[in-house]
Amino acid sequence: MTQSGDQSPVLTFEGKRYDLNTLPDDMKELVRGLQVADAQLRLHEDTLKVLAVGRQSMALQLNERLRTVEALPDES
Secondary structure, eight states, X not given: OBOOTTSOOEEEETTEXXXXXXXXXXXXXXXXXXXXXXXHHHHHHHHHHHHHHHHHHHHHHHHHHHTTSOOOOOOO
């Protein structure tokens, strides 16, 4: 959705443009729902990235600390 200056907001969906102000209220509500869903997806994608970095850091710390511990012999 784009809006510039005094112009009406425009919804671009599947390659077509629509004047958002002329859409029925139920369609506007769907657009708002899609915007919220997109925002939540971005938020959770960022959260996953942070978790992955934290997990990698913990794995590196564990690897470093395990260097001082004798491992069990390999099972044969």
